[in-house]
Amino acid sequence: MSRFFAPPENIKNNLIHIDGQEARHILKAMRLVENDKVVVFDGTGREYKGFIKETTPKSLVVEIVSTKRPKRESSPEITLAQAVPKKEKMDYIVEKATELGVENIIPILSERTIVRLEKNAVSKKVARWRNIARETSKQCGRTNIPEINDVQKFYNVIDGINNFDLALMACLSEETIELKMALPGFELGKIIVFIGPEGDFTPEEIVMAKNTNCKLVSLGKRVLKSDTAGLYVLSVLNHEFSR
Numbered sequence: 001m002s003r004f005f006a007p008p009e010n011i012k013n014n015l016i017h018i019d020g021q022e023a024r025h026i027l028k029a030m031r032l033v034e035n036d037k038v039v040v041f042d043g044t045g046r047e048y049k050g051f052i053k054e055t056t057p058k059s060l061v062v063e064i065v066s067t068k069r070p071k072r073e074s075s076p077e078i079t080l081a082q083a084v085p086k087k088e089k090m091d092y093i094v095e096k097a098t099e100l101g102v103e104n105i106i107p108i109l110s111e112r113t114i115v116r117l118e119k120n121a122v123s124k125k126v127a128r129w130r131n132i133a134r135e136t137s138k139q140c141g142r143t144n145i146p147e148i149n150d151v152q153k154f155y156n157v158i159d160g161i162n163n164f165d166l167a168l169m170a171c172l173s174e175e176t177i178e179l180k181m182a183l184p185g186f187e188l189g190k191i192i193v194f195i196g197p198e199g200d201f202t203p204e205e206i207v208m209a210k211n212t213n214c215k216l217v218s219l220g221k222r223v224l225k226s227d228t229a230g231l232y233v234l235s236v237l238n239h240e241f242s243r
Contacts, residue, residue, distance in 0.1 A: 078193065078234065086114055095136045110154040171201050
């Protein structure tokens with residue numbers, strides 16, 4: 001059964017109103033018509049089964065038959081603070097991190113981040129990443145959509161580290177411990193994972209993180225690229241906290 005997205009404000013009185021790009025996709029690309037059955041999720045955890053009640057050239061209405069709020073996974077809420085890599089690699093990171101269940105992604109600029117974005121370019125890229133997260137959530141069966149934050153400076157994110165129950169920084173410091181050694185005793189709560197640029201975090205940034213009780217972790221014998229490192233950590237955390 002085809003699966004689509006509609007924001008909560010478009011769902012009223014047992015009806016779901018869909019327009020814009022999603023409606024064009026349903027009507028033009030998927031070629032669905034009245035009475036076709038569909039599944040719609042609203043990004044907050046609710047999922048609806050219904051059928052297309054009526055259509056116009058640019059919109060459609062779905063009548064809800066049943067509503068389900070899937071049981072939330074008993075696993076930590078993970079935020080990925082990812083240094084923005086070159087080219088379009090962030091697109092890939094957002095897509096795969098969404099598939100791996102991350103709750104929040106904070107694109108960060110650190111001292112060694114090569115990418116320098118103009119204000120207009122930043123807003124366009126963030127909008128693109130949010131669209132990728134939404135489309136990936138639709139494809140992989142998620143009922144919520146990870147939040148893609150605005151691009152932030154590394155030190156601004158560090159300032160808010162007390163909002164998390166566990167903070168991890170993947171880096172090449174000699175003071176790192178194995179990733180799995182940083183996890184014993186932790187069950188549920190909020191985790192933030194810092195992933196640096198290709199040149200790693202600077203010594204000053206590492207000290208800053210350490211002083212905020214962020215655990216410095218190693219990702220093994222090999223030096224991973226920035227766009228691999230975060231996905232590696234998310235995969236390990238999924239394994240460790242799977243129920």
